Amino acid sequence: MNRLKFTTVLLVSLQFCFGQQMTIHFMGKIYNDKNAVIGGANVQVVQDAFLTSNTQTDVDGNYNLYLPLNREFDVTIVKEGYVQKKFFVSTKGIKESTEMTKFPTYVADVVLFTRYDGIDYSLFDQPINKYQYNAKNNNIDYDEPYLKEMKEAMKEIKKAEREAIKLIREKQAADRKLLAASKVGYIPQNTPALPNSIAQYKPSEQKFSVANTSNTNRKIDSRTLALLAKYKQGVTEEIIEGNGVYIIQRILVIENDVWMYQKKIFNWGGVACFRDQSSITEGVFEQETKK
Secondary structure: OOOOOOEOOOOOEEEOOOOOOOEEEEEEEEEEOOOOEOOOOEEEEEEOOEEEEEEEOOOOOEEEEEEEOOOEEEEEEEOOOEOOEEEEEEOOOOOOOHHHHHOOOEEOOEEEOEOOOOOOOHHHHOOOEEEEEEOOOOEEEEOHHHHHHHHHHHHHHHHHHHHHHHHHHHHHHHHHHHHHHOOOEEEOOOOOOOOOOOOEEOOOOOOEEOOOHHHHHOOOOHHHHHHHHHOOOEEEEEEEEEOOEEEEEEEEEEOOEEEEEEEEEEOOOOEEEEEOOEEEOHHHHHHHHOO
């Protein structure tokens, strides 16, 4: 039993029906580069430049092929978002006899690479592995030197992908930093649209909504006094750069009440929002502190 690994999983059952003619059975799974199976991939069988079969894998990524004798096939696995891979099978040279019942089922698992822009994937225009009949041992063998050479070439592609991923992450971090920097400064005291459940205040001629009705009569503590002395009425926005995180901090001041809001944007893409250290949704953060 020979095993070939690529990156996606598909289930296919192709069967060439030529009466009682013997066939060679290939089966396997399609995986992605995180070792998860991929269902719904297309398995295309081409003979003499003609597509003879095109079917999809099942949800578990399994496929089965029954290939007739004395022919050559290119088996290509295709899935949107991934780089296609193919392998070659030749059943030429096999004599139809009762001995053929001894042929095992051959396993060819395929791992599909996630596609990234700017990467040269032309290597996969050719088969990643080749299976051919060996009369000496009456078996279907794979070309071990050829597969070894292709694996070495694939290492260079994975290296290029790692560089591409690094650049993508650096750009995302730079974009977040630029977005955060563009919002630094005082936000004019326009009316923020706040939830109806929040009590209403009317300092001067402008109406603001606050987060909790019990705050209207709360005692002014030293923290509140310090914030009132530092920040103007309305909303003031500041940016804090931490280790692996950018924090958009907004101070909401309404008469003698102060609320501190924070949106933490992590380098890995996560976002968390807080009001006075209590967790809130990003929607609440934006709604209660917007212009």
